[in-house]
Amino acid sequence: DVKVTQSSRYLVKRTGEKVFLECVQDMDHENMFWYRQDPGLGLRLIYFSYDVKMKEKGDIPEGYSVSREKKERFSLILESASTNQTSMYLCASSLYRENTEAFFGQGTRLTVV
Amino acid sequence: DQQVKQNSPSLSVQEGRISILNCDYTNSMFDYFLWYKKYPAEGPTFLISISSIKDKNEDGRFTVFLNKSAKHLSLHIVPSQPGDSAVYFCAASARTSYDKVIFGPGTSLSVIP
Numbered sequence: 001d002v003k004v005t006q007s008s009r010y011l012v013k014r015t016g017e018k019v020f021l022e023c024v025q026d027m028d029h030e031n032m033f034w035y036r037q038d039p040g041l042g043l044r045l046i047y048f049s050y051d052v053k054m055k056e057k058g059d060i061p062e063g064y065s066v067s068r069e070k071k072e073r074f075s076l077i078l079e080s081a082s083t084n085q086t087s088m089y090l091c092a093s094s095l096y097r098e099n100t101e102a103f104f105g106q107g108t109r110l111t112v113v
Numbered sequence: 114d115q116q117v118k119q120n121s122p123s124l125s126v127q128e129g130r131i132s133i134l135n136c137d138y139t140n141s142m143f144d145y146f147l148w149y150k151k152y153p154a155e156g157p158t159f160l161i162s163i164s165s166i167k168d169k170n171e172d173g174r175f176t177v178f179l180n181k182s183a184k185h186l187s188l189h190i191v192p193s194q195p196g197d198s199a200v201y202f203c204a205a206s207a208r209t210s211y212d213k214v215i216f217g218p219g220t221s222l223s224v225i226p
Contacts, residue, residue, distance in 0.1 A: 004156070035216075042117070042202060042216035043157070058213065090156055101147070102214070104156030 003027070006091050006105040013112050019078040021108050023091030030095065032074035033102065034058075034066065037088040049074055081112045116140045117205050117217040125223045132190040134220050136203030139184065143205040147214070148177060148188050151200045160201075161188070193224045 007022035031050050035043040045058030047066040067075040092102040118137045126132045144165035149157035163170040163177045176189045203217040
């Protein structure tokens with residue numbers, strides 16, 4: 001079974017803090033993704049990576065950055081957390097670049113106060 | 114402006130009956146469609162997909178129908194079971210940008226025993 005593990009289920013951070021969300025997958029997948037889920041908006045793509053040290057912006061990259069130093073690990077960084085970044089963050093991985101079937105982690109509920 | 118729409122935020126169905134979840138899209142470049150299911154406190158899991166070269170794909174109790182001319186797809190669950198109660202996300206991608214899978218806002222299905 002593919003396993004995508006996010007380091008935290010719940011996080012509470014203060015405005016202005018630098019926040020790291022970590023994601024690890026164990027299936028040697030090429031592609032990794034970060035989404036955020038908000039009510040009524042579905043899942044929106046923040047960043048994705050199709051290879052180590054490669055990254056591409058998704059639809060809402062502002063205020064975020066990512067790091068992929070190893071194939072199995074993809075980190076999302078909030079440079080200076082703001083209250084509008086309070087959300088559910090979901091990491092996913094897929095075998096093919098086409099992302100025909102993505103496997104998701106359990107999600108991290110981030111609250112910025 | 115949402116490219117993938119799920120106009121019913123919620124749906125209730127009796128156990129044993131058919132559940133029909135609908136999805137509309139606006140981008141005519143979309144040629145691959147996916148459905149994901151999400152339980153509370155878990156990440157979404159892939160359910161079924163369909164390519165634009167088909168108009169129907171079936172997997173056990175789940176069937177997805179695609180009407181390209183109407184830019185509409187639907188997920189049928191027959192028979193519905195209480196364990197099917199979850200949020201269902203419709204998603205779409207285009208051959209030119211498979212990395213960007215666009216998700217709808219989701220429909221919450223409740224199957225009543």
